[in-house]
Amino acid sequence: MKIKVCGMKHPENINAVSQCEPDFMGFIFYKKSPRYVLDKTLVFAKEMNPNTKTVGVFVNSPISEVLEIVQEYNLNFVQLHGNESVDYAKKLYNAGVNLIKAFQVNKNFDWDKIKDYKPFVNYLLFDTATKSYGGSGLKFNWELLRNYKEEIPFFLSGGIEIDDAEMIKEIDLPQLFAIDINSKFETEPGVKNEELVNKMINTIRMKSKYQVNDKGFYGEYGGAFIPEMLYPNIKELQESYEEIIQSDSFQEELQALLKDYVGRPTPLYYSKRLSDHYKADIYLKREDLCHTGAHKINNALGQILLAKKRNKKRIIAETGAGQHGVATATACALMGLECVVYMGAKDIKRQAPNVARMKMLGASIVPVTSGSQTLKDATNEAIRDWINNPTDTHYLIGSVVGPHPYPDMVAKFQAVISKEIKNQIKENPTHIIACIGGGSNAIGAFYHFLEDEDVELIGIEAGGMGIDTPETAATLALGSQGVLHACMTTVLQTEDGQVIEPHSISAGLDYPGIGPQHAHLHKTKRVKYSNITDQEALDAAHFLSHMEGIIPALESSHALAYLEKMEIKPTDRIIINLSGRGDKDLETLTKTIKE
Amino acid sequence: MLQELFKNTKEPLLNIYFTAGYPQLNSMPEILEGLVNSGVDMVEIGMPYSDPLSDGPTIQNSSSIAIKNGITTDMIFDQLSKCPSNISKIMMGYYNAVYLYGVEKFCEKCKDNGVSGVILPDLPIDIYLKEYKGIFEKYGISNIFLITPETTESRIRYIDECSTSFIYAVSSSSTTGKGTGIQSAEGYLRRLKGMNLTNPLMVGFNISTKEDFDFASTYTAGGIIGSAFIKHIAGSKNLTQDTETFINSIREKK
Numbered sequence: 001m002k003i004k005v006c007g008m009k010h011p012e013n014i015n016a017v018s019q020c021e022p023d024f025m026g027f028i029f030y031k032k033s034p035r036y037v038l039d040k041t042l043v044f045a046k047e048m049n050p051n052t053k054t055v056g057v058f059v060n061s062p063i064s065e066v067l068e069i070v071q072e073y074n075l076n077f078v079q080l081h082g083n084e085s086v087d088y089a090k091k092l093y094n095a096g097v098n099l100i101k102a103f104q105v106n107k108n109f110d111w112d113k114i115k116d117y118k119p120f121v122n123y124l125l126f127d128t129a130t131k132s133y134g135g136s137g138l139k140f141n142w143e144l145l146r147n148y149k150e151e152i153p154f155f156l157s158g159g160i161e162i163d164d165a166e167m168i169k170e171i172d173l174p175q176l177f178a179i180d181i182n183s184k185f186e187t188e189p190g191v192k193n194e195e196l197v198n199k200m201i202n203t204i205r206m207k208s209k210y211q212v213n214d215k216g217f218y219g220e221y222g223g224a225f226i227p228e229m230l231y232p233n234i235k236e237l238q239e240s241y242e243e244i245i246q247s248d249s250f251q252e253e254l255q256a257l258l259k260d261y262v263g264r265p266t267p268l269y270y271s272k273r274l275s276d277h278y279k280a281d282i283y284l285k286r287e288d289l290c291h292t293g294a295h296k297i298n299n300a301l302g303q304i305l306l307a308k309k310r311n312k313k314r315i316i317a318e319t320g321a322g323q324h325g326v327a328t329a330t331a332c333a334l335m336g337l338e339c340v341v342y343m344g345a346k347d348i349k350r351q352a353p354n355v356a357r358m359k360m361l362g363a364s365i366v367p368v369t370s371g372s373q374t375l376k377d378a379t380n381e382a383i384r385d386w387i388n389n390p391t392d393t394h395y396l397i398g399s400v401v402g403p404h405p406y407p408d409m410v411a412k413f414q415a416v417i418s419k420e421i422k423n424q425i426k427e428n429p430t431h432i433i434a435c436i437g438g439g440s441n442a443i444g445a446f447y448h449f450l451e452d453e454d455v456e457l458i459g460i461e462a463g464g465m466g467i468d469t470p471e472t473a474a475t476l477a478l479g480s481q482g483v484l485h486a487c488m489t490t491v492l493q494t495e496d497g498q499v500i501e502p503h504s505i506s507a508g509l510d511y512p513g514i515g516p517q518h519a520h521l522h523k524t525k526r527v528k529y530s531n532i533t534d535q536e537a538l539d540a541a542h543f544l545s546h547m548e549g550i551i552p553a554l555e556s557s558h559a560l561a562y563l564e565k566m567e568i569k570p571t572d573r574i575i576i577n578l579s580g581r582g583d584k585d586l587e588t589l590t591k592t593i594k595e
Numbered sequence: 596m597l598q599e600l601f602k603n604t605k606e607p608l609l610n611i612y613f614t615a616g617y618p619q620l621n622s623m624p625e626i627l628e629g630l631v632n633s634g635v636d637m638v639e640i641g642m643p644y645s646d647p648l649s650d651g652p653t654i655q656n657s658s659s660i661a662i663k664n665g666i667t668t669d670m671i672f673d674q675l676s677k678c679p680s681n682i683s684k685i686m687m688g689y690y691n692a693v694y695l696y697g698v699e700k701f702c703e704k705c706k707d708n709g710v711s712g713v714i715l716p717d718l719p720i721d722i723y724l725k726e727y728k729g730i731f732e733k734y735g736i737s738n739i740f741l742i743t744p745e746t747t748e749s750r751i752r753y754i755d756e757c758s759t760s761f762i763y764a765v766s767s768s769s770t771t772g773k774g775t776g777i778q779s780a781e782g783y784l785r786r787l788k789g790m791n792l793t794n795p796l797m798v799g800f801n802i803s804t805k806e807d808f809d810f811a812s813t814y815t816a817g818g819i820i821g822s823a824f825i826k827h828i829a830g831s832k833n834l835t836q837d838t839e840t841f842i843n844s845i846r847e848k849k
């Protein structure tokens with residue numbers, strides 16, 4: 001949806017608001033308006049950022065005057081806000097002026113009268129009916145818009161304020177083209193509060209300061225630091241992924257699979273015994289109940305549908321714990337695609353049950369013996385495979401890492417977790433806690449709460465033997481900024497830029513990098529990051545097994561263990577994202593059963 | 596310096612890649628001596644990186660040995676400062692090392708140590724243009740970009756516009772040392788030749804013998820050899836001599 005900021009007047013203010021990149025800026029040429037333009041406004045407007053179109057707003061002015069002003073100030077559009085006739089519009093339109101015709105709507109409005117203007121206008125604008133010509137700061141009943149049956153796209157105007165953003169996003173009229181904001185974003189008539197405007201623009205565009213920008217960055221993190229060999233492939237993916245995954249046919253197919261194949265929505269389980277124990281309300285988001293046993297399947301299915309739409313014949317993936325490998329092998333079996341999974345030799349040993357499952361599902365598993373023989377090196381090998389197979393292969397990355405658009409794309413597929421949570425709660429939780437390897441289950445659990453600043457979001461990294469030892473995978477605690485796996489992020493590395501081999505008992509968290517969005521959420525302090533040691537995670541796994549009869553994955557146990565470390569108030573409502581089940585970890589877990 | 600080399604040399608140019616710090620930490624002077632003696636035109640000094648995504652097993656291995664040997668970016672410059680200067684030098688590596696070193700400091704050190712070009716395959720052109728072009732120019736360092744058989748014509752022309760010395764034409768869409776054979780690149784190399792680009796082209800990947808080199812040179816200004824040379828010097832007892840033997844097998848001594 002586009003945004004027009006109307007009633008601009010002062011050059012400094014215009015300059016500041018331009019930074020928010022509205023699509024249109026309106027200048028009022030109606031002498032009776034308190035927002036009537038100044039000469040210097042126009043000189044300035046003439047040199048505006050070409051991405052923002054200028055609109056001159058007129059009320060029953062003589063045509064010659066309008067034409068003169070349009071010429072002199074290079075206005076891109078003229079908005080007719082008075083009782084201008086069809087003939088009037090026709091004359092201007094035929095003189096080459098782009099037109100927006102405004103109508104004042106109330107319940108007696110005659111929608112038929114729009115018809116005659118249709119050939120001569122580019123857009124319509126619906127404003128609240130008043131005695132004068134707009135500017136009332138009042139809203140009309142938007143239900144009335146249902147009477148609009150024409151095809152010409154329209155601007156919605158009249159008293160729109162910041163709190164209307166969500167409601168506006170829910171209006172499902174395809175002709176709704178833009179919103180027009182004005183008086184509710186002002187400190188005085190003609191002076192806009194740029195922060196408020198910015199917030200509105202970001203909410204409407206569904207862009208938040210926490211989400212990826214159009215260059216593929218989250219603040220200074222992200223991007224696509226790829227060799228030229230991958231350029232055509234990634235470029236095409238960057239340009240097409242949003243459109244594909246937003247399309248109705250894609251969503252229909254994906255939602256059906258998530259429901260009937262994965263078993264979504266997963267329960268948000270109120271854990272009575274944990275709640276009693278910790279003296280607060282504790283909920284578990286049961287991603288462990290997904291088909292294949294972890295959240296990874298949400299992303300694997302999303303990407304496999306995307307790969308199919310892009311006619312890819314061969315799927316490659318990296319895996320650490322094997323959960324993503326299993327999810328990918330499952331998705332490939334379902335779609336009849338060839339599947340190759342790269343897995344570190346060390347992980348093949350410690351996650352044997354998942355290796356067996358992948359084989360059962362018909363995937364080929366390539367053991368990776370370079371470097372630390374874990375997730376980082378499996379990812380390297382998968383990327384190398386991709387370089388060698390640039391046209392027919394889709395690289396199905398398992399977390400919110402890698403070059404843009406992967407971090408955003410995977411986040412969007414995992415966002416279903418927090419979307420469901422929102423539907424499952426009456427009141428926002430106080431805390432959401434999730435473990436972080438690359439960060440996909442965490443982003444999924446946080447996604448729809450990022451703008452709800454009252455919810456404390458906590459990401460848990462693997463502390464390994466402790467962050468004061470070299471045997472750790474706590475990237476944000478100890479890392480520095482650098483490029484790993486083709487994105488700028490935080491990395492465990494030497495001063496010279498050599499990546500340090502991490503350690504965690506949990507293969508899925510044993511990674512020396514982190515998704516760029518997390519690096520950004522850390523930097524902006526929106527999410528709090530902490531870490532949990534191998535031992536603490538093991539203890540939490542045993543504890544949950546005994547308390548609730550749920551054996552958690554070692555990864556998820558890191559999030560659970562944080563309950564021991566945080567200060568809990570009786571009024572707290574804490575959600576733990578239980579990202580996966582512990583079947584794959586039984587060998588490690590049973591070794592540590594206390595007799 | 597690179598520009599003059601291309602202008603003043605009529606023969607096909609030979610560029611040899613080797614990994615700094617390999618096989619031994621201080622092997623660079625011996626290798627360079629052999630390269631200079633045998634009349635190589637350009638050398639590409641590889642800065643080892645722990646996660647070299649564009650490289651196959653040979654260069655992965657030489658890199659990890661070099662890192663184990665203890666090589667650092669500073670040591671590479673230090674070694675270079677003690678080496679013969681009468682040969683064109685290019686530094687090749689991954690962006691992360693240069694980013695951490697500091698791009699400006701890196702370019703300055705390149706200039707001080709007779710390095711005239713840099714190849715960073717994973718530094719995107721738009722970021723280079725926006726953030727670093729000015730710095731590279733300030734120190735007279737040429738940034739060298741890659742093209743591949745999948746690169747579209749319009750992008751090749753764009754890269755040509757952004758280039759200041761030569762374009763690195765990767766002969767196949769692959770990691771290094773794949774050995775798929777240079778012959779299969781004939782159509783691509785012919786197409787490149789026909790484009791009449793402003794900058795000369797050097798072909799890299801899949802060149803390991805005299806035949807490969809001669810083949811690549813019929814379409815371009817010359818060729819780059821990496822993995823084959825690294826393999827050749829593995830376990831060498833006399834680096835200078837073995838280097839010369841290898842080069843003489845590729846091209847008769849000038």
Ligand SMILES: Cc1ncc(COP(=O)(O)O)c(C=O)c1O
Nearest residue numbers: 323399437438439440441508580
């Ligand atoms: C159960 C489970 N949780 C968490 C993770 C960590 O990945 P991410 O941080 O992307 O959610 C994994 C990865 O293998 C996993 O299997």
